[in-house]
Amino acid sequence: MPELPEVEVVRQGLAAHVVGRTVSDVQLTGARVARRHAAGPDDLAARVRHTQVVDARRRGKYLWLVLAGPAGDRSALLLHLGMSGQLLVQPADAPDERHLHARFDFADDGPQLRFVDQRTFGGMALAELDADGIPDSISHIAPDPFEPVYDRRAVIERLKARHSAVKRGLLDQGVVSGVGNIYADEALWRAQVHGGRASDSLTRPVLGRVLDHAREVMGEALVQGGTSFDALYVNVNGASGYFDRSLAAYGQEGRPCPRCGTPIRREAFMNRSSFSCPRCQPPTRAPKL
Numbered sequence: 548m549p550e551l552p553e554v555e556v557v558r559q560g561l562a563a564h565v566v567g568r569t570v571s572d573v574q575l576t577g578a579r580v581a582r583r584h585a586a587g588p589d590d591l592a593a594r595v596r597h598t599q600v601v602d603a604r605r606r607g608k609y610l611w612l613v614l615a616g617p618a619g620d621r622s623a624l625l626l627h628l629g630m631s632g633q634l635l636v637q638p639a640d641a642p643d644e645r646h647l648h649a650r651f652d653f654a655d656d657g658p659q660l661r662f663v664d665q666r667t668f669g670g671m672a673l674a675e676l677d678a679d680g681i682p683d684s685i686s687h688i689a690p691d692p693f694e695p696v697y698d699r700r701a702v703i704e705r706l707k708a709r710h711s712a713v714k715r716g717l718l719d720q721g722v723v724s725g726v727g728n729i730y731a732d733e734a735l736w737r738a739q740v741h742g743g744r745a746s747d748s749l750t751r752p753v754l755g756r757v758l759d760h761a762r763e764v765m766g767e768a769l770v771q772g773g774t775s776f777d778a779l780y781v782n783v784n785g786a787s788g789y790f791d792r793s794l795a796a797y798g799q800e801g802r803p804c805p806r807c808g809t810p811i812r813r814e815a816f817m818n819r820s821s822f823s824c825p826r827c828q829p830p831t832r833a834p835k836l
Contacts, residue, residue, distance in 0.1 A: 607724025
């Protein structure tokens, strides 16, 4: 699933190609793409037509277009990429993609915005904006490390209060958003902390170091267009990211740790895989001799 860097790359593409344009038509294929919109796809399409896209925003793994209606009222078109969703900017005469689920035309007759999703886990819905400009349906999502309102000290305290694996806390979008399996493993490798260690057993400086490395590695991935393991994650122009070439732990089972040379191991964690170095990231702290 795309994590913060991948979603931010897409948001930047939307900001460059869609913001400032007026939607002239919306075509949705099937009900699944709008299943999170309670009134259904026809209502969603009708309410988006003739609105102007005034901003493209993101929190964690969620992104949304801020829409202004003819009367000046504002709402959010919340977009979630799921496992394989793609938002593509395409010429109007480009052939339809095989898994095309939504098409947006604009009054300037310029390129279309298309939503393509092979596995159909993604989708879109309209939402109201709260006082902070966040869609009300994701108000429970915590700020991510790149937001001005991100409170590093408060996140450390939340992690410190949890008697559960520190990686579980990193993946909890109600604690800190945007971090998924890839960047959690990379941050923990950089901090030399095993993801299975209990949060409350770690000192506040160590927890802070983990969070700082999460922000750092996601920032580096963003510069490289995110992490693409296959053709399912691309930016709005169809290009893949290449941060996978810089991964130290995630997906590197059996390869030497870049720090000490010990083969990276894979372990089961929350119905997924975790990757770490057995030497640099022992499951428990070695006793003092």
